Amino acid sequence: MRKLAPFVFVAVLSACARPSDGPTAGGFYSATDPRTNERIPVVRLADAPMNPVGITPLAYSATDPGLSVLRSGGFADNRLRRGDVIEVTILDTGEEGLFSSTDSKTLNLGRFTVDSAGTVTLPFVGRQRVLESSPEALQARIVSGLKGSAVNPQAVVTVVEKPTSGFTVNGDVRSAGRFPLTARRERVLDAIALAGGASSGPSAANVTLIRGKQRASAPLSRVLSDDRQNVYLLPDDQLFIEDDSPSFTAFGAFKSVGEFEFEAGKLTLMQAFSRAGGLLDDRADASNFYVLRNQPVYSQVAAATAGKNPGTPFVTTKPAIYRVDLKDVSNLALMQQFKMMDGDILYASNSGLVDFAKLFTIYQKSVPTAAAPLPGSGGN
Incomplete structure (x- = not known):
């Protein structure tokens, strides 16, 4: 027992x-x-x-507006500012004009950057102050400067880059960074593409758009399927892509x-x-x-x-x-x-x-005993 x-x-x-x-x-x-x-x-x-x-x-409420709460008409301010890059092309349709001895009636003058003083120096017309001017106003000034050397001159000024009017993309993307807004009027999906795409799949990625004090979020799969979520970006917008796998x-x-x-x-x-x-x-x-x-x-x-x-x-x-x-x-x-x-x-x-x-192993362990006295310690 x-x-x-x-x-x-x-x-x-x-x-x-x-x-x-x-x-x-x-x-x-x-x-x-x-x-x-x-x-x-x-x-x-x-x-x-x-x-x-x-x-x-990534279920969302039927009343959740997502990114559409930040919808806008896109970046439409085309005034020239310091650091902007423009491309200038001139045309002459006259028989005795600037290009009368050439095969083409079109000449691409190249790209020019607006300097810190707000000016650009262009061939044939010289130094021009362009700060806060529109591309159309600069075109008129170029045409005016070409009169006398061209019979029927025309000019086309295209804004190629606007570094001061850019947006940033961070988070779970392959190439995070700051990107310029162009005349194409970039949208959310354009921005993600410029950043190399999301590292995770659409069903696992969540997109947050920060604009000043405003913030809105939506799953990437929703942005892909609902065009209202693919809103136009404005200067200094911040996009953050989060992996929510x-x-x-x-x-x-x-x-x-x-x-x-x-x-x-x-x-x-x-x-x-x-x-x-x-x-x-x-x-x-x-x-x-x-x-x-x-x-x-x-x-x-x-x-x-x-x-x-x-x-x-x-x-x-x-x-x-x-x-x-x-x-x-x-x-x-x-x-x-x-x-x-x-x-x-x-x-x-x-x-x-x-x-x-x-549990059996725990109770199988022996109970520790007192150590024997050292020789000469006085123990009996």
Whole structure:
């Protein structure tokens, strides 16, 4: 009877405080929602929603204007300023004019930069003050300066660069930097292209436009699909591209634990299970593998009335636990259909024998004894 006493004591301890690196399989069945204190049901994978409809990781409210709140007519101020680069082309349609001895009636004078004094020096017409002038006004002055050497002169002045009227692109792009606004009137997608494109996919990238004290954001996928989001840029606009890739976390008796990013709507539970390396053969309980999720709840009624009640949430979440029994072959097929969502947690519990072995190892250790006295220390 005395030989059985230590084992009974171990069994009692293992039932209430046995060592483990996470919750036991039984602990999931007593889990409660910390907000409502209601019991969280543990649902078999066969009864779980394989692909929730109408929910995306970057879902936005039907009343959210996104970038369209900063829409404008684009940069239309073409007045010349210091540092601007212009290109000048002159034409002469007369028979006895400036180009009478040449095959072409057109001459490209080249590109010129407005200097710190606000002037440019042009062939045939000399030094011209152009600060705050329009290209059309400079064209008229060039034509006036060519009279006498050209019969019917014409001039075309094109603004090539306006460094003082630029925008910046930062964040998750391949070539962040400052770029000039041109007569083409760049838009958000033009800016992202100039920066080399977003490093992450459209479904994972979020675009924020900062204009003075104003700020607006929208998923890149929305900017691509909705032309109203692809707004024109103004001088000193700042674009920030953020990688908002969904991810899941795996811990417990997996060969590889940690956080893993994935592309929204593309990853199945089987693929996520493989990324985590599968279960540890010597630790895991193959019949108790769990997916923990804040399950989105989509309200069609709230979405339909969102226009009348701005701010009404039509996407809420509810905690859910799905149990996967890998010993049941049918679960392998279901894992290939079950789609992962952002924030999902995969947990593989230890086998009961593993936790028992840990506890048994603790009680198997001998109790430390007092050290023997050193020779000559006076001990008897």
